[in-house]
Amino acid sequence: MAEEEKLPTRSRRWRYIGAVVVVLVVAAAIVWWRTRGRESTDDAQVDGHITQIGPRVSGTVIQVAVENNNSVPAGSLLVQIDPRDYQVAVDRAKAELADAQANAQAARTGVPVAQVETRANVSTATGGLQEAEAAVAAADQQIEAAHANLVTAEARAREKDATAVKDARDVERFKGLVQKDEIPQQQFDTVVAQAAAARAAADAAKSEVAAARSAVGVAEQRAKQARGAAAQARGNLATAQTAPQQLQISQARAAVAEARVKSAEAALAQAELNLEYTTVKAPAAGVVSRKTVEVGQVVQVGQPLLALVALDHVWITANFKETQLKRMREGQPAVVEVDALGGKEFTGHVDSIAAATGAKFSLLPPENATGNFVKVVQRIPVKIVFDSGQDPNHLLRPGMSVTPTVYVR
Numbered sequence: 001m002a003e004e005e006k007l008p009t010r011s012r013r014w015r016y017i018g019a020v021v022v023v024l025v026v027a028a029a030i031v032w033w034r035t036r037g038r039e040s041t042d043d044a045q046v047d048g049h050i051t052q053i054g055p056r057v058s059g060t061v062i063q064v065a066v067e068n069n070n071s072v073p074a075g076s077l078l079v080q081i082d083p084r085d086y087q088v089a090v091d092r093a094k095a096e097l098a099d100a101q102a103n104a105q106a107a108r109t110g111v112p113v114a115q116v117e118t119r120a121n122v123s124t125a126t127g128g129l130q131e132a133e134a135a136v137a138a139a140d141q142q143i144e145a146a147h148a149n150l151v152t153a154e155a156r157a158r159e160k161d162a163t164a165v166k167d168a169r170d171v172e173r174f175k176g177l178v179q180k181d182e183i184p185q186q187q188f189d190t191v192v193a194q195a196a197a198a199r200a201a202a203d204a205a206k207s208e209v210a211a212a213r214s215a216v217g218v219a220e221q222r223a224k225q226a227r228g229a230a231a232q233a234r235g236n237l238a239t240a241q242t243a244p245q246q247l248q249i250s251q252a253r254a255a256v257a258e259a260r261v262k263s264a265e266a267a268l269a270q271a272e273l274n275l276e277y278t279t280v281k282a283p284a285a286g287v288v289s290r291k292t293v294e295v296g297q298v299v300q301v302g303q304p305l306l307a308l309v310a311l312d313h314v315w316i317t318a319n320f321k322e323t324q325l326k327r328m329r330e331g332q333p334a335v336v337e338v339d340a341l342g343g344k345e346f347t348g349h350v351d352s353i354a355a356a357t358g359a360k361f362s363l364l365p366p367e368n369a370t371g372n373f374v375k376v377v378q379r380i381p382v383k384i385v386f387d388s389g390q391d392p393n394h395l396l397r398p399g400m401s402v403t404p405t406v407y408v409r
Contacts, residue, residue, distance in 0.1 A: 037409030039328060043379060044318035046338075048398040049310040051284070054302045055081060056277040061297045066306070070288045079280040079293055079305055086275040093271040097264035104257035107250070136227055143220055154209050163201070286310040311394040316348065316384035318404045319358055321377050327408040328353065334384050337403040338396065346390045350406055354381040382406075 063080035066072055286308040293305040316336055320328070328350065336346045357378040359365055384404050386396075 037407060038405050039320060039324040039408055040403060040405040041318055041320050042403050044316055044402050044404050046314050046396050046398050046400040046402060047317045048314040051308045052304050053078060053306050053308055054304050055280055055299050056301060057274050058300045061293055061295055061299060064293055064295055066288045068288055068291050072282045072288060074282055074285045076282045078282055081278040083275055083278040086278055090271040090275050093268035097268050100260040100264040104261045107254035107257040282308060284310050285312060309398060314396050316402055316404055318382045318384055319379040320382050321379055323377060325380060328406055332406055332408055334404050334406045339401045341395060346386055348384050348386040351383040351385040
């Protein structure tokens with residue numbers, strides 16, 4: 001009777017065990033089916049653009065327009081640096097530019113004037129040289145003519161003088177004859193008159209010789225002056241012919257003046273930029289964080305003043321094991337569970353897979369010595385971006401822990 005009671009008990013026990021096994025197998029099958037074709041990791045966080053805001057010029061802060069956790073639009077005022085020193089620099093640069101422009105204008109005006117003067121001077125010097133050379137040739141001809149006149153006058157003077165001497169001898173000879181009454185007085189008077197006329201002609205001829213000699217001296221003096229004028233004209237022409245070099249110098253001065261204008265314009269542009277940089281504005285919309293600047297603080301170029309976190313564009317950086325990337329590809333759908341939001345899920349897709357493991361980008365990358373290598377599964381960052389409209393209220397903040405699941409099938 002006891003054995004008959006034990007048999008149903010054992011049967012029920014085995015039925016219970018079989019039911020549990022069936023339940024476990026079904027549960028395992030369900031878990032396998034649900035996790036089949038998925039890859040998940042809890043080594044993931046929200047990432048976003050965090051911009052460190054620093055000044056591009058140094059100075060004293062006179063206004064801080066934001067506080068931590070303030071939302072600011074793009075282009076809004078963050079910090080104002082005292083602009084007075086930079087305004088003075090702008091005014092000085094404008095004055096220097098005006099001076100450079102005036103000098104350049106004067107230099108540009110001088111170039112065409114120099115060109116006209118160059119042509120006129122060369123033409124005038126050439127004409128003056130030709131005129132001087134013609135004067136020299138005329139003076140030489142006058143010298144030759146004067147010498148010819150002198151030779152003629154001297155020959156005539158010798159001839160007249162010889163005639164006068166002969167007539168004087170005739171007078172002496174006829175004087176004795178008239179005293180002896182051998183010739184009439186009239187004939188003697190005629191001879192005396194001829195002798196006087198011959199002497200007068202001889203004296204006139206000597207005066208002509210003196211005049212011819214004076215004319216030769218005058219002609220030679222004129223020729224000397226003409227040669228001096230010709231030499232001066234050659235010098236003037238040589239000076240005028242150097243005018244192209246002078247023109248090049250004028251053009252070079254104009255080019256230097258233009259270069260100084262450009263330099264002054266660049267200095268003014270830099271001064272205006274520095275003045276503009278005294279107003280530190282938000283490069284993009286975001287939330288102010290880690291503000292370290294206060295009114296009255298003297299800041300330097302590049303000094304961190306605050307951080308600007310852009311919440312309009314965030315993404316997930318998920319560090320998957322390298323063994324999980326076998327079938328992971330860009331564009332595959334993903335679901336992201338956010339711990340801070342009570343497990344709320346967001347949809348997205350794989351945007352890209354990093355080109356190296358996270359360890360390779362660390363400050364001290366691991367290096368295993370030969371013969372002491374221990375294989376460690378590496379993790380590779382995967383960027384997951386959210387579908388549009390997933391976070392209209394900007395609940396996701398960089399640094400939040402998340403659990404992404406990628407559907408690899």
